[in-house]
Amino acid sequence: MVEVFPFVKMSYRSKKIQDEWEPLRRRIYNAVHFAEYEMVKRGYRRCDVYDLSPNNFDNQIKRVMLDGMVYLPILRSKQYGGYGHRHYNTNTIDNDTFIYGGLAKDLHYAKLFHDAGVIDLKKRINNYDEPFMINGKKFTMNPNGIDHNVTGALLGYPECDRLFFENTWLKGGCLDPMYEMAVNTEGVTIKGNKASVSGDPYLNRLIRYWGFNLIPFFPHSFNCKSAHTFAENWFKLMQECDKEASDACLMALNMPMVWSLQNCIIYVEHPLFLGSANGYYTKEKYTVEWYP
Amino acid sequence: MTIIVVPTERCSYKCAYCFEPSEQRKGLDIPYSFEAIKRGLYEVWSGPYRGSSVCLHGGECTMVPIAELEKLMDLIYNLPYGNEGKTLGAISMVTNGSNIDERLIALFKKYNVYVGVSMDGPPKSNLLRGPNPDDVGFTIQNNEVLMGKLRLLRDNNIPTSIMCIIHKMNAGDHERVERLLEWMLYLKSIGINGGRMNPMYSDRLNDLELNTEELVYVYKRIYEFNKKYDTSWNPLIEFEKTVRGGKPTPCCFTGCDLFNTKTISVLPDGRIGNCDRTFSRGIYERSLEGNKRSGRYEALRQTECSGCRFWDMCMGGCFEEGIGGDWRRKTRFCEAYKQIWTYLEEETRIKYSPIIKNISPVVDKQHSDQTHGDSNHGDSLHGDSIHGDSLHGDSLHGDVPHGDSTHGDAPDWKQTNKIRCPTCFMELVKVNGGHICENPLCPECEFYEGAEE
Numbered sequence: 100m101v102e103v104f105p106f107v108k109m110s111y112r113s114k115k116i117q118d119e120w121e122p123l124r125r126r127i128y129n130a131v132h133f134a135e136y137e138m139v140k141r142g143y144r145r146c147d148v149y150d151l152s153p154n155n156f157d158n159q160i161k162r163v164m165l166d167g168m169v170y171l172p173i174l175r176s177k178q179y180g181g182y183g184h185r186h187y188n189t190n191t192i193d194n195d196t197f198i199y200g201g202l203a204k205d206l207h208y209a210k211l212f213h214d215a216g217v218i219d220l221k222k223r224i225n226n227y228d229e230p231f232m233i234n235g236k237k238f239t240m241n242p243n244g245i246d247h248n249v250t251g252a253l254l255g256y257p258e259c260d261r262l263f264f265e266n267t268w269l270k271g272g273c274l275d276p277m278y279e280m281a282v283n284t285e286g287v288t289i290k291g292n293k294a295s296v297s298g299d300p301y302l303n304r305l306i307r308y309w310g311f312n313l314i315p316f317f318p319h320s321f322n323c324k325s326a327h328t329f330a331e332n333w334f335k336l337m338q339e340c341d342k343e344a345s346d347a348c349l350m351a352l353n354m355p356m357v358w359s360l361q362n363c364i365i366y367v368e369h370p371l372f373l374g375s376a377n378g379y380y381t382k383e384k385y386t387v388e389w390y391p
Numbered sequence: 392m393t394i395i396v397v398p399t400e401r402c403s404y405k406c407a408y409c410f411e412p413s414e415q416r417k418g419l420d421i422p423y424s425f426e427a428i429k430r431g432l433y434e435v436w437s438g439p440y441r442g443s444s445v446c447l448h449g450g451e452c453t454m455v456p457i458a459e460l461e462k463l464m465d466l467i468y469n470l471p472y473g474n475e476g477k478t479l480g481a482i483s484m485v486t487n488g489s490n491i492d493e494r495l496i497a498l499f500k501k502y503n504v505y506v507g508v509s510m511d512g513p514p515k516s517n518l519l520r521g522p523n524p525d526d527v528g529f530t531i532q533n534n535e536v537l538m539g540k541l542r543l544l545r546d547n548n549i550p551t552s553i554m555c556i557i558h559k560m561n562a563g564d565h566e567r568v569e570r571l572l573e574w575m576l577y578l579k580s581i582g583i584n585g586g587r588m589n590p591m592y593s594d595r596l597n598d599l600e601l602n603t604e605e606l607v608y609v610y611k612r613i614y615e616f617n618k619k620y621d622t623s624w625n626p627l628i629e630f631e632k633t634v635r636g637g638k639p640t641p642c643c644f645t646g647c648d649l650f651n652t653k654t655i656s657v658l659p660d661g662r663i664g665n666c667d668r669t670f671s672r673g674i675y676e677r678s679l680e681g682n683k684r685s686g687r688y689e690a691l692r693q694t695e696c697s698g699c700r701f702w703d704m705c706m707g708g709c710f711e712e713g714i715g716g717d718w719r720r721k722t723r724f725c726e727a728y729k730q731i732w733t734y735l736e737e738e739t740r741i742k743y744s745p746i747i748k749n750i751s752p753v754v755d756k757q758h759s760d761q762t763h764g765d766s767n768h769g770d771s772l773h774g775d776s777i778h779g780d781s782l783h784g785d786s787l788h789g790d791v792p793h794g795d796s797t798h799g800d801a802p803d804w805k806q807t808n809k810i811r812c813p814t815c816f817m818e819l820v821k822v823n824g825g826h827i828c829e830n831p832l833c834p835e836c837e838f839y840e841g842a843e844e
Contacts, residue, residue, distance in 0.1 A: 103690050108648075108678035109650070110650060110675070110678055114660065361720065362694055362719040380690075
């Protein structure tokens with residue numbers, strides 16, 4: 100298996116741009132984390148992926164407890180930068196380890212999230228002989244392994260996008276399906292392996308590696324209506340935390356840009372910066388051109 | 392490791408294949424500040440790059456006012472080096488040569504400057520370089536003037552080498568290669584014994600790039616020339632050394648990627664940048680985020696270069712030479728390099744004992760086209776913090792100092808039968824039955840004993 104350890108790199112186009120945008124980018128991270136947490140706290144979704152950091156776990160646990168929420172750890176992973184397509188499981192706990200787990204408003208959903216996510220099925224807390232309900236819909240737990248559909252539903256991801264994830268990421272092996280999202284987008288122009296789209300900036304995930312991101316999952320297209328509703332709620336919460344940074348994030352997402360995947364590396368040419376990040380192996384180069 | 396100091400991005404030339412077109416430079420206009428450069432250089436010098444060779448580069452570095460140039464030379468010359476209050480005491484420079492005059496010569500002498508002049512062959516072959524390569528007549532005239540500048544440098548005993556880009560116009564067939572070799576012989580007669588012959592890469596002019604057959608041919612001829620005339624034209628000397636087990640050189644075989652290169656630059660405003668080749672894409676500053684790993688290195692090792700027995704000495708080659716202009720791919724000269732290394736492998740096997748270390752006899756398993764298996768993680772962000780972008784621990788620019796010195800030329804270079812450093816080819820000094828290289832700019836052989844002749 101070809102695999103490049105997760106990394107992110109970026110260089111701004113100029114010193115002036117860097118001076119203006121780098122502080123904003125740092126604030127965007129904060130606003131995103133705020134929105135991610137508040138989406139659960141305020142009941143927009145049942146669960147959130149919540150990682151305990153070795154340097155900050157005391158404050159994180161305190162926050163969860165004071166907010167009356169529940170947290171269940173799922174696994175230990177080695178740290179990595181940027182976006183990983185998997186966890187780097189470990190048994191140790193040290194400064195290089197974080198705890199991946201689920202945050203919920205009540206134990207019932209925390210257990211469901213936990214049980215859908217554990218690799219070792221013996222570690223499941225409950226038995227799932229019977230179907231169960233999430234948001235008024237009936238689900239059954241995968242008896243053979245991780246249940247991405249249940250996890251996605253608990254995270255509030257729309258059904259069409261969960262299905263897309265299953266088909267592209269799980270079955271298709273597209274670990275970063277930007278091109279596949281572009282192909283599904285209304286009005287796309289395709290030439291060879293290059294897709295040109297004018298999508299919804301709320302759903303633009305082409306520059307998430309550097310923090311510019313208003314949605315935590317892969318919509319099935321860059322104009323998925325269900326995903327937009329999710330992103331709008333997310334964005335409002337971000338604005339509540341830091342309006343200027345959130346608006347800047349939306350602005351950056353709405354600029355023309357070119358994303359490409361070649362030889363396991365993602366490269367993005369954006370008006371503000373150039374960046375690269377780990378991708379996954381494809382035999383050919385894939386390109387997405389984004390127009391506002 | 393090499394630090395290049397870029398006092399200006401401006402250049403008086405408009406070379407046809409330049410990787411940093413003049414339009415791009417105009418738009419950039421990074422303000423020059425001596426104090427900022429000093430700060431940047433000291434910052435770099437205080438870390439792992441301390442002791443590296445320092446090269447005045449550009450743009451065209453001689454375009455800054457001469458008083459500023461002298462300040463920069465003084466700064467570099469007096470960088471602390473080693474213990475006991477020693478200083479670096481030497482500088483290298485890359486220049487197009489157009490501004491060389493008596494005043495600059497005086498500075499070169501004062502600050503022990505090794506000058507690397509960019510020129511692609513004799514006047515009638517050096518047609519892609521110059522202030523206006525579209526005007527052939529003017530370009531040839533300008534080249535004649537430049538030849539005069541080379542003589543001026545040598546008449547003043549300034550160590551000089553040549554930075555030559557080879558392409559179809561100067562090395563595309565037997566006749567052109569012969570002209571190039573004749574010119575090299577002339578250079579030797581005036582005391583210029585080497586330099587560098589890099590293959591041209593240009594996505595705009597790729598019809599002028601040498602193909603595999605042509606590049607292999609010219610490199611073999613240069614190798615033979617080096618042997619016959621005791622010259623030191625690179626990368627052939629470096630290639631031979633690498634094939635014999637030395638560290639991979641030049642720098643383009645050390646696993647760089649676009650965002651973090653082994654060579655480091657100090658920009659006109661004091662910011663720390665990458666190798667100047669990255670400037671072509673508008674990357675002037677080293678990556679804000681990222682770690683020591685080169686994603687390109689990791690990827691190539693498993694994909695396009697998987698199983699290649701030259702991997703340890705190549706690492707995919709220079710990212711800017713990537714196939715199809717894509718920096719993520721292996722060098723477009725891959726096949727030519729393989730052939731020339733194979734040739735050198737045979738040559739060195741005959742010449743030396745079998746100590747070839749860098750070439751692996753084992754072919755790795757080809758990469759599979761598998762995707763990841765099931766994992767509990769789709770796409771999440773973790774620990775995306777600034778990593779400090781620490782400097783690479785080790786790198787070899789090979790071309791040290793950048794302009795020349797290593798391959799070029801000391802004032803007494805014409806003398807033969809010297810025992811020389813295998814890295815920089817400076818004369819070694821006899822100590823306790825062995826020999827040491829005392830060239831402060833030599834990257835790795837401070838205490839080299841028992842050098843072969």
